Every structure is written in C-alpha cells, then in structure tokens.
Amino acid sequence: MSERLRLLSARIWRFVSAVSVRVKILGMALGLALLLGGGILWQVRAALAHTLQTQAESESVTLGRDLAARAADPILLNDLVGLQKLLNETLENNSDLRYAFITDKYGQVLVHTFGKGFPLALLDVNNANADEHHRTTVLQTEEGLVWDTAVPILEGRAGVIRVGISDANLRASIAAVSAQILLMMALVSAAGVLGAALLTFILTRPLQELVEATRRVAQGDFSPRVPRWADDEIGDLAEAFNAMTAELARADELRREREHLRRQLLEKVIATQEDERRRIARELHDSASQNLTSLMVGLKNIETICDNPRLRATVDELRGVASQTLDEVHEISARLRPRILDDLGLSAALERLTREWQARYKIPVDLLIHIGAERLPGEIETAIYRIVQESLTNAARYAEARSVSVLVERRGGEIVAVVEDDGQGFNLSQTIGDHRLGLVGMRERAELLGGQLTIESAPGQGVGIHVQIPLTRATP
Ligand SMILES: Nc1ncnc2c1ncn2[C@@H]1O[C@H](COP(=O)(O)OP(=O)(O)OP(=O)(O)O)[C@@H](O)[C@H]1O
Ligand SMILES: [Mg+2]
Incomplete structure (x- = not known):
C-alpha cells in the first residue's frame, strides 16, 4: 500500500x-x-x-x-x-x-x-x-x-x-442559489485565471529571456543583456546576470588578447628557431665543411709527398676521420635545416628525410606525396616537414614499428598529412600534462597556420597523426 x-x-x-x-x-x-x-x-x-x-x-x-x-x-x-x-x-x-x-x-x-x-x-x-x-x-x-x-x-x-x-x-x-453560486464561481475563476495568466506572463517573460540569454552565453556569446522588467527579485537576477555577462565578456576579451599575444610570440619563436637553424646549418656548411675539406686536401698532399709508410698510414687514418666528421657535419646540417627544403621544396625534402630515416632505422617507410609541382607557402612547407620529422623521430624512439607510412596530399583548399605506424601505440590521456614538447609542438604549428592536428592511438594499436592545414590562412 x-x-x-x-x-x-x-x-x-x-x-x-x-x-x-x-x-x-x-x-x-x-x-x-x-x-x-x-x-x-x-x-x-x-x-x-x-x-x-x-x-x-x-x-x-x-x-x-x-x-x-x-x-x-x-x-x-x-x-x-x-x-x-x-x-x-x-x-x-x-x-x-x-x-x-x-x-x-x-x-x-x-x-x-x-x-x-x-x-x-x-x-x-x-x-x-x-x-x-x-x-x-x-x-x-x-x-x-x-x-x-x-x-x-x-x-x-x-x-x-x-x-x-x-x-x-x-x-x-x-x-x-446553487446555480447562482456556480455562475459566480465560474466568473470568479475566469477572472482569477485571467489575472494569473497576466501575472505569469509578467513573471515568466523575464525568466524566458534569461534562459535564452544563458543559452547564448553557454555557446560563448557574452553580448546578451536582459532588461530589468521590475524592481523585484527577478529584476535583481537580471541585473546580476548582466553584471556576470559583462564580466565574462571582459575576461573573454582579455583571454583573446593573451591568446593573440601568445600566438604572436609562438610564431616569432618558431620563425626565429627556423632562422637560427638555417643560419647554423649554413655556418656548418660554409665554414666547418670548407675547413674539413681543406684539411682533407692538405692531408692528401702530405700523403703524396711523404715516403715514410708509417706516417702515410697515420695521415690516411686522419683523412678517414676528417671525411667521417665531414659526413657527420653534413648530416647535422641537413637535419638542422635541409637546404633542399628551401631549394627544391617539400616533396624533395620529405623524400630525402624518409630515405635517410629508413636507412638509419631499418624500418620501411611507405611515402606518398600528391601536392603537385607548385611550391607551397614556405611556412606550410616548414610546418609539414617538421611535423613529419617529429612523427618519424617518435616512431623510431618509441613505436618498435614494423612499417611506417607517410601521406601528404592536397585536398581541396588544404594540405593533409598523415603519418601512421603499426607499433605499440600509447595511451593518449597519459601523455597530457607531461613536459614533452613533440606532440604539443606539432599541434601548435598546425594551429598557428589555422589548421588542426589529431592523434589517434591506443596501446597496441599503433599511432596515427593527422594534420590539415588550409592553404589560404583562416583568421584564428
Ligand atoms: N609513435 C609512437 N609510438 C609510441 N608512443 C609514442 C609515439 N609517439 C609518441 N609516443 C608517446 O608519447 C609521448 C609524448 O611524445 P612527445 O613527442 O610529445 O614527447 P617526447 O618524444 O617524449 O619528448 P620530445 O619530443 O619533447 O623530445 C612519448 O613519450 C611516447 O611515450
Ligand atoms: Mg618526441
């Protein structure tokens, strides 16, 4: 019951x-x-x-x-x-x-x-x-x-x-008498309901406006203000709401400004970093490589005029060391800023990057590039190159993959790049908040150019990095 x-x-x-x-x-x-x-x-x-x-x-x-x-x-x-x-x-x-x-x-x-x-x-x-x-x-x-x-x-x-x-x-x-009372009752009820309807209209109208305005605030629009209809609690609520949205709008403005500044700073940092890398690469090439080459030529000369076989053997050995160092300097210089990226463009740079990566780590890379012969804007080329480079570095460091695939293509008005490996993958939620810069940096680079980067992975499922960057830059 x-x-x-x-x-x-x-x-x-x-x-x-x-x-x-x-x-x-x-x-x-x-x-x-x-x-x-x-x-x-x-x-x-x-x-x-x-x-x-x-x-x-x-x-x-x-x-x-x-x-x-x-x-x-x-x-x-x-x-x-x-x-x-x-x-x-x-x-x-x-x-x-x-x-x-x-x-x-x-x-x-x-x-x-x-x-x-x-x-x-x-x-x-x-x-x-x-x-x-x-x-x-x-x-x-x-x-x-x-x-x-x-x-x-x-x-x-x-x-x-x-x-x-x-x-x-x-x-x-x-x-x-009952009929009269009933009639009276009907009239009074009708008047009561009419009065109540008017009262509820007065009461609920500002509430509905508040609900509507709150929905817009929830969608990130802090501009709505509601009128203060009456001098009662609902009027106080409207005033408090207006004060809140004004404060939110101010805070949002401040956040936008900070975000704008952060972006500007980041853009500057990335540009400066690239310039610096380019400068060091050139220095290495122009100064260290030249010197090493002169050293090797000098050693060669000594070798031809020297009769002492022991000395010749030592000079030959030194020439080998100088040649190896020259190769290493070339490699470091290419990794810092491949001149091929500036000279021949993204396709050639990516081909060389994957070829060298494949040779060094002995993991086959399947590379597909469909971006046409036309050069892309320099900042997009650099961003895609660095993202693919970091993805490959990560794959080599953590994935234990059997193969890796890299796809870069032009789709409509954007450039899409996908780097996938079939390695051990990782738990996305566990990498957040760590002081790691690779994945975060990739995303920053894509977003600075108005693009997006998504990472798909789970333990044992490999990793997929998808990036889209619009060719005509959208205002962020
Ligand atoms: N291809 C991958 N396979 C398996 N795990 C990966 C892969 N890529 C990234 N991870 C995991 O995600 C973590 C974060 O990667 P991220 O590149 O952001 O940082 P990092 O490589 O550790 O450091 P940094 O790139 O700053 O030198 C890595 O430590 C690794 O655990
Ligand atoms: Mg990394």
Whole structure:
C-alpha cells in the first residue's frame, strides 16, 4: 500500500515538475478558485438546507395549529362542507402544503384533500395524543421529503388534523442559489485565471529571456543583456546576470588578447628557431665543411709527398676521420635545416628525410606525396616537414614499428598529412600534462597556420597523426 502511494506521489511529482511555470501558476489559480468555490457552495447549501428544513417544520406546525383552531367550530357544528372548504382553500393558498385531513376522535377520516382516493397507510405514520401540543414526523415520498404534523383539535376531543408540507419549493430555492453560486464561481475563476495568466506572463517573460540569454552565453556569446522588467527579485537576477555577462565578456576579451599575444610570440619563436637553424646549418656548411675539406686536401698532399709508410698510414687514418666528421657535419646540417627544403621544396625534402630515416632505422617507410609541382607557402612547407620529422623521430624512439607510412596530399583548399605506424601505440590521456614538447609542438604549428592536428592511438594499436592545414590562412 505504502509502495503504491510512493509510486503515485512519484508519478504526480514527475507530472507536476514536467509542466512549465506558467501552467503551474495557472493550475494553482484555477485549483484555488475551484476549491474555494466548491467549499463555499457546499457550506451554503448545507446552511441553507438546514434553515429551510427548520422553516418547513415550523411552517407545518404553524399551519397545523392554525387549521386546528379554525376547524374546531365546524367540527362541533358538524359542518363537514365548511370543513372541506377550509381545507381546500388552505391547500390552494399554500403552495408548500401537499395535503391536509381531519380525523375524528375515533380515528375516522372526516375530510381530506386527496380527492377520491385517501391513502390509508398515511393514518398510521403519524398521530398526536390528546395531551400533546403537536407531533411532527418527516416522510420520505416519491416527490421528496414531507413534514407531516399532527395537531389535536380541542385537546383531541374534536379529533386530530394532519398537514403535510413538502420540501419541493425548498429544494428549488437551494438549486437556484446553487446555480447562482456556480455562475459566480465560474466568473470568479475566469477572472482569477485571467489575472494569473497576466501575472505569469509578467513573471515568466523575464525568466524566458534569461534562459535564452544563458543559452547564448553557454555557446560563448557574452553580448546578451536582459532588461530589468521590475524592481523585484527577478529584476535583481537580471541585473546580476548582466553584471556576470559583462564580466565574462571582459575576461573573454582579455583571454583573446593573451591568446593573440601568445600566438604572436609562438610564431616569432618558431620563425626565429627556423632562422637560427638555417643560419647554423649554413655556418656548418660554409665554414666547418670548407675547413674539413681543406684539411682533407692538405692531408692528401702530405700523403703524396711523404715516403715514410708509417706516417702515410697515420695521415690516411686522419683523412678517414676528417671525411667521417665531414659526413657527420653534413648530416647535422641537413637535419638542422635541409637546404633542399628551401631549394627544391617539400616533396624533395620529405623524400630525402624518409630515405635517410629508413636507412638509419631499418624500418620501411611507405611515402606518398600528391601536392603537385607548385611550391607551397614556405611556412606550410616548414610546418609539414617538421611535423613529419617529429612523427618519424617518435616512431623510431618509441613505436618498435614494423612499417611506417607517410601521406601528404592536397585536398581541396588544404594540405593533409598523415603519418601512421603499426607499433605499440600509447595511451593518449597519459601523455597530457607531461613536459614533452613533440606532440604539443606539432599541434601548435598546425594551429598557428589555422589548421588542426589529431592523434589517434591506443596501446597496441599503433599511432596515427593527422594534420590539415588550409592553404589560404583562416583568421584564428
Ligand atoms: N609513435 C609512437 N609510438 C609510441 N608512443 C609514442 C609515439 N609517439 C609518441 N609516443 C608517446 O608519447 C609521448 C609524448 O611524445 P612527445 O613527442 O610529445 O614527447 P617526447 O618524444 O617524449 O619528448 P620530445 O619530443 O619533447 O623530445 C612519448 O613519450 C611516447 O611515450
Ligand atoms: Mg618526441
């Protein structure tokens, strides 16, 4: 039982909480009007019924007493015609009177108002003893209630008179009053609902505006302001909301400025880094390589003029060291900033990068480039090259991959690069927050150029780095 009650209350609560505030307030107003109207109607009907019943009873006694007094003389004179006339006239003049009849002291009916058929059963339902003032009983008839009063005439010596007062008029008056109350109730309810509708409109309109404005704020638009409709709590809420959005807008502006500055700084750092790398690579090439080459030529000369075989062997060895160092300097210089990237473009640079990587790590690389013969903007070439380079470095350091694939192509208005390995992969969430710069740097490079970088990986699933960079740079 209590479980059922709990379920019922839960269902009612679900229903009530699901409807809007507007419907709730209207429902409350209507419910209150109906409850109040119903209570008043019930109370008035009960009070009216009680008063009118008391009135019917006293009318029945008064009429019985009056007729008893007026019937005494005709009975003593044995004037049955006068007696009948008295009853008939009384019946005609009193619309509440249903019947009247007189019995003699032996209980025989002398006169009555029933026309031909007197209902004999009526004789037994009420009577008054000689010493009684009157006796009233309520009869339930087909027509309704009848207050039947018996009054002894001349202390019962001249018989008893009985009158029956019906409640039909009484019920009609109660019905009329009820109808009036109902009409009143309908009018008051309608006025109440109208008033409540107006009130809810006044109440919910600013709330709806607030909801709408909050949605826009949630979408990152801090411009909406709501009007202060009234000087109440909702007005205070609107003001607080406006202050909040103004503060949010200020904070957002500040954040944008900082982000702009950060981007500018980052762009500068990356550009400076590339320039620096280019400069060091050139220095290595122009100065260290030249010197090493001169050294090798000098050693060669010594070797040709020297007769001592031991010295020649040492010079030869030194020439080998110088040649190896020259190769290493070339390699370092190429890794710092491959001149081929500046001279021949992305395709050639990537081909060389993958070729050397493949040779060094003995892992096959599948390279596919579809970017056409036209050169791409320098910053995009550098970004794609560095992203592929870092992806390959990571693959060599961590992946233990069996193969790697690199795809770079022009798709519509953007350049897409995908580097995938079939190695052991990693858990993306665990690398966030570490002081590692590779993946973060790749993303920064892509985003600075208005592009995007996504990393797909899971332990045992390999790693996929996808980058898209628009050819015409979008304003970030
Ligand atoms: N191809 C890969 N296969 C497996 N794990 C990888 C791969 N690439 C990156 N990771 C994992 O992600 C981590 C973060 O890589 P990220 O390049 O950002 O930093 P790092 O290589 O450790 O340091 P940095 O690049 O700054 O020298 C790596 O430490 C490694 O655990
Ligand atoms: Mg790395």
